[in-house]
Amino acid sequence: MASRSKAAALKPLDRLERKVELLTRKLERAFPIVTFIGSFAPEAFEVVEPIPVTIRAVDGGFVASFLDANVNASGETQHGAFANLKDLMIANFDRLAKEPQNKLGKGPARRLAVLQSVMRRKEQHAANHKRARD
Amino acid sequence: MPPITKEHATKIAKKLKAVIDRTPKAHDLACVYHEGRLIATFGIRRGSRKSLGHGHIPEDLHLSPHNTLRLANCPMSRDEWIEIVTEEDESPEVGEEERPSDETE
DSSP: OEEEEEHHHHHHHHHHHHHHHHHHHHHHHHOOOOOOOOTTTTTTESSSOOOOEEEEEEETTTEEEGGGGTTEEEEEHHHHHHHHHHHHHHHHHHHHHHSSSSBOHHHHHHHHHHHHEEEEHHHHHHHHHHHOOO | OOOOHHHHHHHHHHHHHOEEEEEEESSEEEEEETEEEEEEEEEEEESTTTTOOOTTTTHHHOOHHHHHHHHHHHHSSSHHHHHHHHHHHHHHOOOOOOOOOOOOO
Protein backbone atom coordinates (compact mmCIF):
# COMPACT_ATOMS: atom_id res chain seq x y z
CA MET A 1 0.00 0.00 0.00
CA ALA A 2 2.78 2.34 1.01
CA SER A 3 4.82 1.47 -2.11
CA ARG A 4 1.79 2.08 -4.39
CA SER A 5 1.24 5.56 -2.95
CA LYS A 6 4.96 6.24 -3.20
CA ALA A 7 4.86 5.27 -6.89
CA ALA A 8 1.82 7.47 -7.48
CA ALA A 9 3.60 10.42 -5.83
CA LEU A 10 6.64 9.92 -8.06
CA LYS A 11 4.71 10.20 -11.33
CA PRO A 12 4.06 13.96 -11.08
CA LEU A 13 7.70 14.40 -10.12
CA ASP A 14 8.82 12.35 -13.12
CA ARG A 15 6.62 14.46 -15.35
CA LEU A 16 8.00 17.64 -13.82
CA GLU A 17 11.57 16.45 -14.24
CA ARG A 18 10.92 15.57 -17.86
CA LYS A 19 9.36 18.99 -18.45
CA VAL A 20 12.35 20.75 -16.89
CA GLU A 21 14.65 18.65 -19.05
CA LEU A 22 12.77 19.61 -22.21
CA LEU A 23 12.67 23.28 -21.28
CA THR A 24 16.40 23.27 -20.51
CA ARG A 25 17.14 21.76 -23.91
CA LYS A 26 14.86 24.34 -25.56
CA LEU A 27 16.63 27.17 -23.75
CA GLU A 28 20.06 25.85 -24.73
CA ARG A 29 18.99 25.84 -28.35
CA ALA A 30 17.39 29.29 -28.10
CA PHE A 31 20.59 31.16 -27.31
CA PRO A 32 23.60 31.18 -29.58
CA ILE A 33 26.94 30.12 -28.18
CA VAL A 34 30.22 31.82 -28.93
CA THR A 35 33.39 29.82 -29.30
CA PHE A 36 36.72 30.24 -31.09
CA ILE A 37 38.68 28.52 -33.83
CA GLY A 38 42.14 27.87 -32.45
CA SER A 39 43.44 25.57 -35.14
CA PHE A 40 42.81 24.38 -38.69
CA ALA A 41 44.83 21.18 -38.20
CA PRO A 42 45.20 18.85 -40.01
CA GLU A 43 44.72 21.32 -42.92
CA ALA A 44 47.70 23.34 -44.13
CA PHE A 45 46.35 26.50 -42.59
CA GLU A 46 47.04 28.16 -39.30
CA VAL A 47 45.24 30.69 -37.19
CA VAL A 48 46.79 34.14 -36.89
CA GLU A 49 44.57 35.00 -33.96
CA PRO A 50 41.65 33.10 -32.33
CA ILE A 51 38.64 33.41 -34.60
CA PRO A 52 35.27 34.04 -32.91
CA VAL A 53 32.46 31.76 -34.05
CA THR A 54 28.77 32.05 -33.23
CA ILE A 55 26.74 28.84 -33.29
CA ARG A 56 22.96 28.98 -33.19
CA ALA A 57 20.13 26.50 -33.64
CA VAL A 58 18.33 26.73 -36.99
CA ASP A 59 15.67 24.42 -38.44
CA GLY A 60 16.50 21.43 -36.25
CA GLY A 61 20.24 21.77 -36.95
CA PHE A 62 22.87 24.41 -36.32
CA VAL A 63 24.52 27.27 -38.20
CA ALA A 64 28.05 28.34 -37.33
CA SER A 65 29.15 31.81 -38.42
CA PHE A 66 32.32 33.87 -38.52
CA LEU A 67 30.40 37.12 -38.62
CA ASP A 68 33.25 39.50 -39.50
CA ALA A 69 33.83 37.69 -42.78
CA ASN A 70 30.19 36.60 -43.23
CA VAL A 71 31.18 32.97 -43.70
CA ASN A 72 28.46 30.59 -42.56
CA ALA A 73 27.97 26.83 -42.47
CA SER A 74 25.32 24.35 -41.40
CA GLY A 75 25.52 21.07 -39.51
CA GLU A 76 23.34 18.52 -37.75
CA THR A 77 25.24 19.16 -34.53
CA GLN A 78 27.10 22.14 -33.11
CA HIS A 79 30.36 20.34 -33.70
CA GLY A 80 29.36 19.46 -37.25
CA ALA A 81 28.49 23.08 -38.04
CA PHE A 82 31.78 24.23 -36.48
CA ALA A 83 33.80 21.75 -38.57
CA ASN A 84 31.89 22.72 -41.72
CA LEU A 85 32.58 26.38 -41.05
CA LYS A 86 36.32 25.73 -40.98
CA ASP A 87 35.99 23.83 -44.25
CA LEU A 88 34.17 26.74 -45.90
CA MET A 89 36.60 29.32 -44.54
CA ILE A 90 39.43 27.44 -46.23
CA ALA A 91 37.41 27.01 -49.44
CA ASN A 92 36.60 30.73 -49.52
CA PHE A 93 40.18 31.73 -48.69
CA ASP A 94 41.58 29.68 -51.57
CA ARG A 95 38.89 30.58 -54.07
CA LEU A 96 38.80 34.31 -53.42
CA ALA A 97 42.59 34.58 -53.39
CA LYS A 98 42.70 33.06 -56.89
CA GLU A 99 40.42 35.75 -58.30
CA PRO A 100 42.09 38.96 -59.60
CA GLN A 101 41.47 41.74 -57.07
CA ASN A 102 39.55 43.90 -59.55
CA LYS A 103 37.16 41.02 -60.27
CA LEU A 104 35.99 40.76 -56.67
CA GLY A 105 32.78 42.49 -55.63
CA LYS A 106 32.81 44.49 -52.41
CA GLY A 107 31.42 41.64 -50.28
CA PRO A 108 33.91 38.97 -51.44
CA ALA A 109 36.79 41.48 -51.30
CA ARG A 110 35.92 42.31 -47.71
CA ARG A 111 35.54 38.62 -46.90
CA LEU A 112 38.97 37.83 -48.32
CA ALA A 113 40.60 40.72 -46.47
CA VAL A 114 39.12 39.55 -43.17
CA LEU A 115 40.06 35.92 -43.78
CA GLN A 116 43.63 36.88 -44.66
CA SER A 117 43.87 38.85 -41.43
CA VAL A 118 42.94 35.86 -39.25
CA MET A 119 44.35 32.81 -41.10
CA ARG A 120 47.19 31.91 -43.45
CA ARG A 121 48.71 28.99 -45.31
CA LYS A 122 51.41 27.27 -43.27
CA GLU A 123 53.98 27.02 -46.05
CA GLN A 124 53.41 30.66 -47.03
CA HIS A 125 54.20 31.72 -43.51
CA ALA A 126 57.29 29.48 -43.42
CA ALA A 127 58.47 30.82 -46.80
CA ASN A 128 58.00 34.45 -45.70
CA HIS A 129 59.87 33.74 -42.50
CA LYS A 130 62.77 32.11 -44.40
CA ARG A 131 62.91 35.02 -46.84
CA ALA A 132 63.08 37.50 -43.97
CA ARG A 133 65.88 35.47 -42.32
CA ASP A 134 67.95 35.17 -45.58
CA MET B 1 8.32 28.11 -42.61
CA PRO B 2 9.96 25.05 -44.17
CA PRO B 3 13.67 24.54 -43.50
CA ILE B 4 16.19 25.56 -46.15
CA THR B 5 17.75 22.45 -47.61
CA LYS B 6 20.32 21.30 -50.12
CA GLU B 7 17.56 21.11 -52.70
CA HIS B 8 16.89 24.84 -52.25
CA ALA B 9 20.62 25.61 -52.39
CA THR B 10 20.99 23.68 -55.63
CA LYS B 11 18.00 25.45 -57.20
CA ILE B 12 19.39 28.82 -56.14
CA ALA B 13 22.81 28.00 -57.57
CA LYS B 14 21.16 27.12 -60.87
CA LYS B 15 18.98 30.24 -60.90
CA LEU B 16 21.91 32.53 -60.11
CA LYS B 17 24.00 30.77 -62.77
CA ALA B 18 26.64 30.03 -60.14
CA VAL B 19 29.94 28.48 -61.14
CA ILE B 20 30.42 25.46 -58.91
CA ASP B 21 33.91 24.94 -57.51
CA ARG B 22 34.18 21.29 -56.65
CA THR B 23 36.48 20.77 -53.69
CA PRO B 24 37.75 17.50 -52.23
CA LYS B 25 36.24 18.49 -48.89
CA ALA B 26 32.80 18.61 -47.30
CA HIS B 27 31.42 21.36 -49.55
CA ASP B 28 31.23 22.55 -53.10
CA LEU B 29 31.50 26.31 -53.39
CA ALA B 30 28.93 28.10 -55.54
CA CYS B 31 30.40 31.31 -57.00
CA VAL B 32 28.02 33.91 -58.39
CA TYR B 33 29.24 36.40 -60.97
CA HIS B 34 27.64 39.55 -62.24
CA GLU B 35 29.14 41.65 -65.03
CA GLY B 36 32.40 39.76 -64.72
CA ARG B 37 32.77 40.25 -60.98
CA LEU B 38 32.42 37.66 -58.24
CA ILE B 39 29.66 39.01 -56.01
CA ALA B 40 28.78 36.10 -53.73
CA THR B 41 29.82 32.61 -52.70
CA PHE B 42 27.97 30.00 -50.70
CA GLY B 43 28.70 26.44 -49.69
CA ILE B 44 26.66 23.44 -50.82
CA ARG B 45 27.12 20.44 -48.59
CA ARG B 46 28.28 17.21 -50.12
CA GLY B 47 25.92 14.29 -49.62
CA SER B 48 23.07 12.61 -51.45
CA ARG B 49 20.25 13.73 -49.16
CA LYS B 50 18.30 16.61 -50.74
CA SER B 51 16.99 17.41 -47.28
CA LEU B 52 20.46 18.23 -45.86
CA GLY B 53 20.12 21.41 -43.83
CA HIS B 54 21.39 24.60 -45.46
CA GLY B 55 20.27 27.15 -42.92
CA HIS B 56 23.41 29.17 -43.60
CA ILE B 57 22.30 30.20 -47.10
CA PRO B 58 20.27 33.32 -46.15
CA GLU B 59 23.25 35.08 -44.57
CA ASP B 60 25.51 34.17 -47.48
CA LEU B 61 23.00 35.62 -49.93
CA HIS B 62 22.11 38.71 -47.83
CA LEU B 63 18.50 37.56 -47.65
CA SER B 64 15.97 36.69 -44.97
CA PRO B 65 15.02 32.98 -44.73
CA HIS B 66 11.65 33.88 -46.28
CA ASN B 67 13.24 35.59 -49.29
CA THR B 68 15.74 32.75 -49.65
CA LEU B 69 12.80 30.40 -50.15
CA ARG B 70 11.27 32.88 -52.61
CA LEU B 71 14.52 32.87 -54.55
CA ALA B 72 14.60 29.05 -54.60
CA ASN B 73 10.93 28.66 -55.47
CA CYS B 74 10.66 31.21 -58.29
CA PRO B 75 8.85 34.32 -56.94
CA MET B 76 12.21 36.13 -56.74
CA SER B 77 14.23 36.47 -59.93
CA ARG B 78 17.99 36.55 -60.39
CA ASP B 79 17.77 40.23 -61.34
CA GLU B 80 15.85 41.08 -58.17
CA TRP B 81 18.46 39.32 -56.06
CA ILE B 82 21.32 41.04 -57.95
CA GLU B 83 19.67 44.39 -57.18
CA ILE B 84 19.58 43.54 -53.46
CA VAL B 85 23.21 42.45 -53.36
CA THR B 86 24.57 45.31 -55.45
CA GLU B 87 22.63 47.79 -53.30
CA GLU B 88 24.40 46.36 -50.27
CA ASP B 89 27.71 46.53 -52.12
CA GLU B 90 27.19 50.17 -52.96
CA SER B 91 26.34 51.19 -49.40
CA PRO B 92 29.32 52.83 -47.68
CA GLU B 93 31.49 50.77 -45.35
CA VAL B 94 31.69 51.74 -41.70
CA GLY B 95 34.05 54.70 -41.60
CA GLU B 96 33.54 55.65 -45.21
CA GLU B 97 32.10 59.14 -45.48
CA GLU B 98 31.42 61.46 -48.36
CA ARG B 99 34.33 63.84 -48.61
CA PRO B 100 33.26 67.49 -48.17
CA SER B 101 33.65 69.54 -51.28
CA ASP B 102 37.00 71.35 -51.59
CA GLU B 103 35.40 74.17 -53.51
CA THR B 104 35.55 77.54 -51.81
CA GLU B 105 33.28 80.41 -52.62
